[in-house]
Amino acid sequence: MPSERIRVAIRVRPAAPSAIAWSDGRVCIANTSFRCDTFLDETMDQDAAYAASGMAQLVESVVDGYSSTIFAYGQTGAGKSHTIFGPERNLGPATNLHGSQEGFLPRSVAVLMEAIERQSLETRCSVRMTVVEIYNDTVHDLVQPSGPLAVRWSKDTGFFLEDATVVECSSYDDIMHAVLAAAANRVHSSHHLNDRSNRSHCLVTIYVDSQAIAGGERKYGKLTIVDLAGSERAHDTGAVGTQLKESGYINKSLYCLSQVILALNSPRKDTFVPFRDSKLTMLLIDSLGGRSRTLMLACVNASPQFARESIRTLEFAMGVARIRNEPTVALSPQDKLVRDLRAEIKQLKHENEYLRSLSCLSRGQSMPALPFDGPSDNQVDDGRQDGIRPRSHTITETSSAKLVATTTPTITKGHTVPTSAAVQQPRSNQSRPRMGRSSSKPLLPVALPILLRNEPVTSSERPRKSTRASLPLLARDARLDPVTTTAAAWDDERAADLFAQLCQL
Numbered sequence: 368m369p370s371e372r373i374r375v376a377i378r379v380r381p382a383a384p385s386a387i388a389w390s391d392g393r394v395c396i397a398n399t400s401f402r403c404d405t406f407l408d409e410t411m412d413q414d415a416a417y418a419a420s421g422m423a424q425l426v427e428s429v430v431d432g433y434s435s436t437i438f439a440y441g442q443t444g445a446g447k448s449h450t451i452f453g454p455e456r457n458l459g460p461a462t463n464l465h466g467s468q469e470g471f472l473p474r475s476v477a478v479l480m481e482a483i484e485r486q487s488l489e490t491r492c493s494v495r496m497t498v499v500e501i502y503n504d505t506v507h508d509l510v511q512p513s514g515p516l517a518v519r520w521s522k523d524t525g526f527f528l529e530d531a532t533v534v535e536c537s538s539y540d541d542i543m544h545a546v547l548a549a550a551a552n553r554v555h556s557s558h559h560l561n562d563r564s565n566r567s568h569c570l571v572t573i574y575v576d577s578q579a580i581a582g583g584e585r586k587y588g589k590l591t592i593v594d595l596a597g598s599e600r601a602h603d604t605g606a607v608g609t610q611l612k613e614s615g616y617i618n619k620s621l622y623c624l625s626q627v628i629l630a631l632n633s634p635r636k637d638t639f640v641p642f643r644d645s646k647l648t649m650l651l652i653d654s655l656g657g658r659s660r661t662l663m664l665a666c667v668n669a670s671p672q673f674a675r676e677s678i679r680t681l682e683f684a685m686g687v688a689r690i691r692n693e694p695t696v697a698l699s700p701q702d703k704l705v706r707d708l709r710a711e712i713k714q715l716k717h718e719n720e721y722l723r724s725l726s727c728l729s730r731g732q733s734m735p736a737l738p739f740d741g742p743s744d745n746q747v748d749d750g751r752q753d754g755i756r757p758r759s760h761t762i763t764e765t766s767s768a769k770l771v772a773t774t775t776p777t778i779t780k781g782h783t784v785p786t787s788a789a790v791q792q793p794r795s796n797q798s799r800p801r802m803g804r805s806s807s808k809p810l811l812p813v814a815l816p817i818l819l820r821n822e823p824v825t826s827s828e829r830p831r832k833s834t835r836a837s838l839p840l841l842a843r844d845a846r847l848d849p850v851t852t853t854a855a856a857w858d859d860e861r862a863a864d865l866f867a868q869l870c871q872l
């Protein structure tokens with residue numbers, strides 16, 4: 368999957384009067400406007416907000432081995448927990464979700480379990496989950512509360528939680544029971560802006576391991592749903608004592624998050640990204656600039672009283688929206704090694720082929736037959752799933768000769784040649800071949816750069832009309848690599864016809 372930007376949806380908590388307006392793809396608060404992907408206005412219920420957010424597509428890709436993250440950010444009382452968990456928190460069976468006020472989490476679990484069910488005839492999946500909170504910059508298990516959990520680093524898996532309780536689940540109800548029990552253990556308290564304010568960041572992570580029943584690669588998808596604690600100012604909340612201390616930790620970890628986002632948006636590629644500065648940023652490393660597909664819910668209160676805080680939330684969201692992630696399928700180390708080696712072999716074959724053709728050209732010889740005909744279909748790893756991108760264009764056997772001849776320098780099945788910038792001209796003019804009867808122009812210097820660049824032939828570059836006489840002869844040859852074919856035509860009068868054929872297709 369190509370790299371993709373983190374998407375941002377703005378969720379508005381209703382208030383009357385409202386300070387927030389939306390027009391032409393922009394949100395406007397107190398004369399400040401922001402562009403945004405998705406605007407979930409105050410009239411939308413949870414059903415409509417979930418459908419418009421696009422979260423369901425991210426959740427479904429978890430079954431294919433991708434990581435997806437949704438995180439809710441915003442001022443205290445802006446509706447983060449309402450959006451993620453729903454108002455009542457007495458979550459019912461999946462069938463009751465439609466039309467209810469349940470939040471994004473139960474809806475995502477329902478979508479996930481449906482996707483697993485749909486694939487159950489071909490794919491075997493196992494589901495596990497953890498629920499933790501980060502309170503005062505220490506991580507606590509919410510499934511079986513105990514002492515703080517250590518965050519460790521491993522070369523293979525990145526940051527991970529040591530000894531977190533992992534719950535095996537086989538149904539929607541299993542997951543929701545665990546989530547509910549865990550949510551009840553979360554630290555909360557009351558202040559001026561929220562009767563039930565969460566004092567910690569909560570991370571629900573659902574792991575989906577999948578493998579085709581017929582065998583093959585084992586994939587490790589992951590869905591992370593994060594309800595962040597709200598940014599707050601002691602002046603507004605009236606926090607003192609423990610609450611004030613909690614407030615300090617919340618704001619510090621959100622500040623670390625903003626520093627990570629600032630660094631990720633730096634134009635300098637070597638900018639240090641301070642992921643290690645807080646537990647929150649360590650655990651979100653995959654979701655920000657990593658291999659996850661991520662959606663941010665920027666929660667704002669529509670009341671004019673909170674316009675300043677809402678603007679700060681949206682400024683933060685605009686920074687997040689510039690970050691690009693590289694969604695990647697997570698494989699077992701063995702499967703990953705096999706994939707990488709296949710991709711490397713394929714690349715080396717291409718390079719070898721290209722060097723052989725260059726070497727033949729520079730000696731003025733036709734190119735000997737290649738020892739292989741490109742990787743067979745079941746060997747080809749097109750890299751689409753694990754984010755490996757080929758270094759130059761590739762055309763498959765099914766591509767038409769027209770495409771081959773006019774739009775790309777690449778020709779035979781799965782073979783690739785570098786772009787024209789890398790192509791060298793023959794060293795000596797004397798050794799250059801001449802065009803056939805119909806032209807005295809040397810063929811190669813004219814034809815090769817045209818064939819190897821990624822543009823059609825212009826009218827001034829076309830050979831004279833008479834050189835196009837015997838096109839049918841070369842119709843089949845036009846499917847061949849132009850480097851190979853042109854090289855074969857060094858000492859051959861058919862070269863001009865070949866060139867004409869390629870120009871005409």
Ligand SMILES: Nc1ncnc2c1ncn2[C@@H]1O[C@H](COP(=O)(O)OP(=O)(O)OP(=O)(O)O)[C@@H](O)[C@H]1O
Nearest residue numbers: 380443444445446447448449454561564565596597
């Ligand atoms: N879209 C909405 N529609 C109706 N009520 C909402 C909406 N959003 C939030 N609320 C209500 O506003 C109150 C505060 O919301 P919530 O607890 O979700 O805020 P929060 O951002 O999670 O706050 P904190 O960071 O302090 O935990 C709740 O009573 C909630 O039901």
